[in-house]
Ligand SMILES: Nc1ncnc2c1ncn2[C@@H]1O[C@H](COP(=O)(O)OP(=O)(O)O)[C@@H](O)[C@H]1O
């Protein structure tokens with residue numbers, strides 16, 4: 340499996356490609372990583388150094404891969420946090436070029452916009468780009484609850500409202516949707532959920548809520564969900580596997596009291612999660 344992953348890079352710690360690439364490799368995928376920025380560390384620290392790369396670099400790197408004659412062997416494009424809308428356009432061009440070479444290739448877009456509590460944390464124009472440009476091009480989307488609400492203009496307080504919002508999102512583009520960090524009316528106080536949908540079916544998986552707040556888990560979950568969805572062709576298996584691995588990774592991170600997710604130290608969780616959580620139809 341070959342995955343073109345276009346995301347940010349940090350030298351220290353694990354967000355963006357620095358969160359997504361290693362789990363994919365550990366699971367056996369080849370990753371063609373294009374970095375949209377190179378920062379010293381993630382922006383959650385409040386201070387960082389480094390550079391934002393331009394859309395032109397993305398285009399050039401895709402052209403270089405195309406010139407090797409291998410674009411047709413790309414199974415999926417994965418994108419996450421975008422520095423600005425120009426990078427977004429270059430990513431959509433990359434998707435179009437991959438699809439031209441391999442019509443079976445899928446585009447998985449993590450529409451990073453913001454979070455409950457923090458609100459919108461990306462540059463002006465990005466939320467609209469995600470809604471109006473990226474979602475119509477996506478096969479798979481992995482919004483968190485806040486992003487699902489923003490993209491659809493619907494409040495999500497109950498499971499029924501979450502499902503209605505997912506259906507609305509599917510009408511705008513992605514046939515397969517994973518809602519992360521879902522907390523609705525009937526979610527127990529000590530739990531966190533994900534909701535996955537495809538082909539008119541819905542699946543919900545519940546895991547214990549851990550007393551931590553980390554960066555990079557969203558990037559890892561999008562990568563894991565995409566991998567398992569491609570590998571098994573089954574959304575229930577994909578959401579169950581991804582949830583089990585992410586929970587194991589974050590449990591180990593919480594136990595270590597680490598500010599960065601333990602992508603390397605807890606790598607066995609990607610292959611053999613220590614606890615299994617199974618999604619139920621809903
Ligand atoms: N405090 C937590 N306790 C348990 N699981 C968590 C916690 N934070 C995140 N997760 C898991 O990681 C997934 C992605 O999390 P999150 O970082 O909220 O994504 P995003 O960056 O897209 O908002 C969640 O759906 C959940 O499964």
Ligand SMILES: Cc1ncc(COP(=O)(O)O)c(C=O)c1O
Nearest residue numbers: 347381382383420554555557558
């Ligand atoms: C450079 C960069 N990329 C990606 C992310 C995404 O992190 P998360 O998965 O927590 O949304 C962040 C968050 O701080 C970041 O600073």
Ligand SMILES: [Mg+2]
Nearest residue numbers: 451483557558
């Ligand atoms: Mg996210």
